[in-house]
Structure formats: structure tokens, C-alpha cells
Amino acid sequence: MRFSMDDGEEITRNQIIADFDGLDADRQGRLAEVAKRLMAEQQVLSSTIPPIQCPPWCADVTGHAGEYLVEDQIHRSQGHRVELTLVPPVVFDGGIYPQQAWAELWQGLAEEARVEVGLGDVVEIKMTLQEARRLAQHMMALCDQALAKSPGDVT
Numbered sequence: 001m002r003f004s005m006d007d008g009e010e011i012t013r014n015q016i017i018a019d020f021d022g023l024d025a026d027r028q029g030r031l032a033e034v035a036k037r038l039m040a041e042q043q044v045l046s047s048t049i050p051p052i053q054c055p056p057w058c059a060d061v062t063g064h065a066g067e068y069l070v071e072d073q074i075h076r077s078q079g080h081r082v083e084l085t086l087v088p089p090v091v092f093d094g095g096i097y098p099q100q101a102w103a104e105l106w107q108g109l110a111e112e113a114r115v116e117v118g119l120g121d122v123v124e125i126k127m128t129l130q131e132a133r134r135l136a137q138h139m140m141a142l143c144d145q146a147l148a149k150s151p152g153d154v155t
């Protein structure tokens with residue numbers, strides 16, 4: 001592994017150890033900082049953290065085993081997706097795909113569950129459960145209004 005010094009020079013761990021005693025105090029100090037930073041990074045990246053207890057709706061079946069940082073242990077439900085016919089499709093990797101609106105449950109470290117809604121990978125909005133319920137109720141009411149028959153309709 002090579003480490004970058006603050007002046008852009010790259011140095012190996014063995015160089016740091018072998019050359020340390022022959023260096024001036026300033027250089028020793030800078031190398032010690034680099035070595036400390038590197039050891040901290042190696043420690044973080046070389047050990048995964050223990051799995052956690054997931055809520056029943058979480059799609060992860062391992063308790064997020066294999067993560068290195070607690071902030072990466074985020075619970076997500078299965079996503080619910082709706083293809084949108086009134087939004088221009090997405091061109092991706094040589095194909096044309098309908099844009100999708102989606103919703104899922106999301107819960108980060110020490111947070112309450114949220115509903116996250118989005119449009120493809122362009123828009124992501126987190127809402128409290130109460131906000132999501134209110135919006136869903138308004139959308140259902142709007143659909144019911146639009147589909148309701150006028151009093152004068154015969155059929």
C-alpha cells in the first residue's frame with residue numbers, strides 16, 4: 001500500500017519505517033501523521049462490524065453483515081415501482097426505458113422509519129410516516145374525485 005504525503009509524494013509503509021530515524025523533525029512529524037491516518041483507515045477497512053437486528057420489513061436478510069461503518073447499515077424495504085406513461089422515457093446503456101416513480105421504507109441509524117419516494121434516480125424525498133399517509137390520502141381522494149360520476153350521468 002502506498003500513502004500520499006501532503007506534497008503529493010507517494011511513500012510505502014516500509015519506506016516510512018526504514019527512513020524515519022534519518023529524517024528531520026518536520027518530516028518525521030508529517031510521516032507520523034500519514035502513518036496514523038493510514039493505520040486508522042486500514043483498521044476501519046479491514047474489519048466489518050457486527051450485524052444488527054432489522055425491522056420485519058427490511059429486505060436485508062443478513063442484518064447488514066459485511067458493512068464497515070454503522071452509517072451504512074440502513075434498513076430498506078422492498079421498493080414499489082410504477083412505470084409512468086406521461087413522463088419522457090429514460091435512455092440508458094443503449095436502451096429506452098419507462099421512467100418509474102417509486103416508494104419504499106427507509107430507516108437510518110438512530111432514526112425513525114421514513115417513507116422515501118422518488119422519480120428514477122433523479123429525485124428522492126424522505127417523509128415521515130404521517131406525511132406519507134396524508135399525501136397518500138390526498139392522492140386517493142383526488143383519484144376518487146376524478147372518477148366520481150356527475151349527478152346527471154346516466155351510465
Ligand SMILES: [Zn+2]
Pocket residue numbers: 053054055058059060063064074075076
Ligand atoms: Zn435492515
